[in-house]
Amino acid sequence: MTSVVHPSLGHTIRVADVIAETPDASSIVLDVPEDLADRFTYRPGQFLTVRIPSDRTGSVARCYSIASCPATDDRIKVTVKRTSDGYGSNWLCDNITQGSSLHVLPPSGTFTPHDLDADFQLFAAGSGITPVMSILKTVLATSAGSVALYYANRDRDSIIFDTELADLAKRHSDRLTIEHHIEAETGLPTPDSLARFAGAHHDSNVFVCGPAAFMAMVKETLTSIGYDRHRIHIEEFRSLDGDPFAPVKAVVADAQASTVEVTLDGDTHTLPWPADATLIDVMVSAGIDAPYSCREGECGSCACTLVEGTVDPGNTDALDPDDVADGYILGCQARPTSTNLKIEF
Template sequence: MFHSLRVSSIERITDDAVAVTFAVPPALHDTFRHLPGQHLNVRYSAGGEEIRRSYSICAAATEQPDPPALRVGIRMVDGGAFSTYALKELAVGDQVEAMPPTGRFVLRPRPGHFAAIVGGSGITPVLSIASTLLAREPEARFCLIRSDRTAASTMFLDEVADLKDRYPDRFQLVTALSREEQAAGLPSGRLDRERLSGLLPALVSVPDVRGWFLCGPLGLVREAEGALRTIGVDRALIHQEIFHVADEKTSTPAVGRMATPAESTLTATLDGRSGSWPVQDGESLLDTVLRSRSDAPYACKGGVCGTCRALLVKGEVRMDRNFALEPEETGAGFVLACQSHPVTPEVEIDFDR
């Protein structure tokens, strides 16, 4: 369900990025209280078309009695409808419709050593994760390895520097610039698998790290995951969130027959109500539901945000792309409705699980 939130501040943090803060009415405080690492799904209409996007919350998570802190980072994307609107037209006092915070790329504060490898705007959820962890858990440490093109393009530079000043013994920062030399830190260049495989053991005691958080463009996340597996990190300790995916596809094959049936019926449960509809030729399961249920959850429709995650209860489907679900989730039967197409004549999914 969407709620209208007022924009309380807009701060330009780089030439192509802003931080937008929303004021939350007291009646919605509990609804919009987020876990560190979660995101907001927002929408607005342009030219009669509804546009939805997902943006990570960069503010530290709050607890009662403090109001929720909803601040998101938005970077301009070439051709991006909402990012262009946010950077060029959105103003303080405007109303933006948003769903309650969601997402599973989270770290609930607990003792231990944690680390993150981020690229570009991938710093956004990790900033919330690190600031919440260090403030609430005195026995926690955090190592942040971040990659950006240049110093001028680095988002949340001041906020990260403030963490370093406040927690000098518990927060470790390593920066790499791919297109610019820096006076201190790593030599310029990409953080690829080979480079990270040699770098990480020199920065942290790898066996002691209780969780790795990878966030940013697909290429960086894949290289970082490969490096972690190379140095022996258990996959269960690696958490990922992809921010930018080009035209690349990751197909998730269905088990059994692969041909799409001439006729297929979808049954879906959403908010406790079920319905059945015929799937039109070439239509995704999400689009089938949206024809009758406009409240079906989605944001990116690109297989990245995971908002349309649903449990496959019956039948088989084929997913065109999957950059949001972990192997454990797909193994348990979860699918992305926006990327799923029926393989069997009858398919049933449940958005409520």
């Protein structure tokens, strides 16, 4: 096997601005050059994978959500909140200034609405507001749907985008409802407060981002009051141990290789799929712009549906058990165990 260089291995982008959002959170605005504009087209709720220097390992990769709106903002903005033991977040907040450069993968992620022309219930806690903000702004800018945001924070000083949210609430008072839940004033969020906020809007699309315990409480509460679990979308980030920026190895098919039909962005590709290769390796080797970020089964960017055939799914930690039951697999982990397969992204 030989190494192949693929565009998804990253690009070095200049930082146009750094905005202090709160004492421990900053937004990094990127100046994407015109010749990369197509590669950095994004959907609300997606993220960027950033390469961060490390004295121990050379570099580490971290995922940060995009907070900007693709419909109204000229530049991509990611927001980073310091955590006490977060190497990546602290390095970015301490070292990145206007004029710096970041090495990043193109936008990725599945925490994004398929249909913006609907009503939305959004739940965020802490820095979980970042992808939710992108969704909120895009819905308000491009559709006629209503948006209700439940936003939990430790105290008033911790509210990221506080001024911008207040301005949006004024400009869209007929469509946007915001409830701030402040732990220092009313304690931690409870199922009762979540249920009261959610009400009976069972047809709304629900997007939830924040600490794991918060997201689990929201999902359990909403399903208990009649929400369809398929309408509840959860965003989870995990630290990446590997190097998603490393070259992908070219796949060499043999006579025993399976055959897979992969549908991506409306195009169907028929490819040989050797038993020892992942689907992402096969697609990238064929020159297909496959969606992936971590290549470890941790981020969910390469989630797809197994329509026909069987696979060894590998690590599926990034998938909800309900998603696995519905036939979702991870392209960076799956290996074929049947002769013919069909997969849809």
